[in-house]
Amino acid sequence: MAILGHIIKGAIQLADNITSKPNHIEAQQNVLKDLLNTASKTQFGKYYKFDELLQSKTLAIDFAQSIPYHDYNDMQNKWWKKNHEGEHNVTWPGSPSYFALSSGTTGKESKRIPVTNDMISAIRGSGIKQVLSLNNFEVSANFFEKEIMMLGSSTDLTERKDHKLEGEISGISANNIPFWFRPYYKPGDDIAKIDSWDKRVKQIAEQAKNWDIGALSGIPSWIELMLEKVIAHHNVKNIHDIWPNLQVYTSGGVAFGPYEKSFKALMGKPVTVIDTYLASEGYIATQVRPGTDAMQLNTDQGIYFEFVPFKPEYIKPDGSLVADAPSITIADVQLNQDYVLVISTVSGAWRYLIGDTIEFANIEEAEIKITGRTKFFLNTVGSQLSVNKMDDAMRHLEDKFDAKIKEYTISATKDDENEFYHTWYLGSLLNEKDTIIAEALDEFLKQANKNYKVARGKSLKGVKVNVVKPEVFHNWSAHNKKKGGQVKMERVMGEEKFKEWEAFVIETTT
Known part of the structure; x- marks a missing residue:
């Protein structure tokens, strides 16, 4: 009997029972006040007169009117560069x-987002919330005695000249896991520090049978590739032949x-999937209940959220916002509306454009879904295709x-006649003719998106489809020196990047 597991599960149930349902509007009001109070004596706080703002009876409105939107370049060039100096x-x-x-x-120069001790604490608090929410899911008591495979970027952080450490947020987070969690953490410090993703996964595959993994954590594409390597190394049918308690x-x-x-094709039995939203700027949201794939915003963990309706008149060609784009708070959001996500955080990001667009699936629960990137909406000739519609098309x-x-x-x-097409590359072993796939894709999008149909x-002349092996996408990431970790494939490419991509495909597949 899993005695320790029963104790831990009981403690989680008790904590869940005595924890009141969050009031997300009040939580956000308190976060905004705390952020302004704490940062009032900083250079930024003095410049924007936080002390005066805090006297306002309409704080959220005056905050939005007093401080401009910032993208990374704004924060870096005007403020964050001083940290480096x-x-x-x-x-x-x-x-x-x-x-x-x-x-x-892939293919982008890395940004350097400041991460403070307060943000580390906020991420840890959101992680505890995620653990407590397991009480809502069907997991057995013995799960709480099993090990957890966290497949992120290398934990061997780089020391800068100013003695600060830098790395991807997953590596930073893994470096700051609580001492009591370390016995459960896999692949362990030695393997996690290996910089080469391929070498790290090779070590994981070789050690896999020595571990009793109950949970996996990481980006789907890289988790799948790791699982495939483990399965192939041990010549088994599925991952449950290696990790039966997953x-x-x-x-x-x-x-x-x-x-x-x-993912399901790699499993031997059902696995509970829980979506999370951890960005370099902070732990944004996590799924807290079954029956939905929406995630609840972490409204009480050091991040203040604002939402700008995603409308063409508010968005610049580079994906940033026009200066007078109106923002609203969580108190005024609506369903069936894409919003540009704007955040202010305990790492000193202020009215910061994280680059994602979201929609609310449940307002009372503050549950959202990511709908795309401000730069990744394909709006050529008015088609207005979002990433979630593209994902639906793939399914x-x-x-x-x-x-x-x-x-x-x-x-x-x-094309040569100056006609517009949507050109797709699919990573798959599909055997159908590209023209047949293109026709099916086109018909689905016409039904799913009225703007696309118009x-x-x-x-928009038509759709072209090119099917390539999935490893072409992985090799593209490696080609750009960004394999594994938090790396995500660009869903929508601009003209110049797409030329590089097509040249790469031709070079590596012929």
């Missing part, structure tokens, strides 16, 4: 403990939906053709 109390008291290298999508997978980084079919193709599509990317291209009747 040794200045203190810039946008948050003291000096950041770490800098998170934001891997973003019960939970916490997915992050991207929507799990497009990977669901291929439709999987069902229609009984296949798995592990990755995809898309770009708006022109565009197809006007300036």
Whole structure:
């Protein structure tokens, strides 16, 4: 009998029973006040007169009117660069403990996002919330005695000249796990520090039978590739032949939906999938209950959220916001509306554009779904395709053709006659002709998106599909020196990047 597991599960149930249901509006009001109070004596706080703001009876409104939107370049060039020059109390008291290298999508130069001790504490608090929410899911008592495989970036952080450490947020988080958790943490410190993703996974595969894994955590594409390596190394049918007690997978980084079919193919029995939203800027949201794939915003853990309706008149070509784009608080959000997510945090990000768009699935529960990136909405000739609609299209193709599509990317291209097409690359072993797949994809999107249907009747000439092996996408990541960790494939590529991609595909597949 799992005695320790029963004790831990009982403690979680008790904690859940005595914890009151959160009031997300009040929580956000308190977070905003705390942020302004704490940062009032910083250079940023003095410049924007936080002390005066705190006297306001309409704090959220005056905060939004007083402080402009910032993207990374704004924060970096005007403020955060001072941290690198040794200045203190810039946008948050003291000096950041770490800098998170934001891997973003392949081919991009890494950003350096400050991570303070307060943010580490906030991430830990959100992690505890995630653990407590397991009481809502069907997991057995023995689960709480099993080990957890956290497949992120290397924990061997780089020391800068100013003695600050930098690495991806998953590596920073793994470096700060509580001492009591370390006996459960796999692959363990030695393997987690290996910089090469391929070498790290090779070590995981070789050691896999020595571990009793109950949970997995990581980005779906890299988790799948790791599982495939483990299965192949031990010549078994599925991962449960190696880890029979695997019960939970916490997915992050991207929507799990497009990977669901291929992920299940690696399993021997059902696994509970829990979506999470951990970005370089903080732990944004986590799924807290079954029956939905929406995630609850972490409204009481050091992040203040604002929401800008995602409308063409508010968005610049580079994905940033026009200065007078209106924002609203969590008190005024609506269903069936895409919002640009804006955050202010305990790491000194202020009215910061994280680059994601979301929609609310349940307002009372503050539950959201990621709908895309501000730069990744494909709006050529008015098609207005969001990533979630693209994901839905991939699931439709999987069902229609009984296949798995592990990755995809898309770009708006022109033919020799200057006609616009949507050109797709699918990472799959699909055997159907590309033209047949294109027709099915086109018909689905016409039904799913009225703007796309209108565009197809006007300036959007058609759809082109190219099926390549899934490893082409993995090799592209490696080619850009961004394999594993928090790396996500670009779903929508601009013209120049797409030319590089197509040249790479031709070079590596012919």
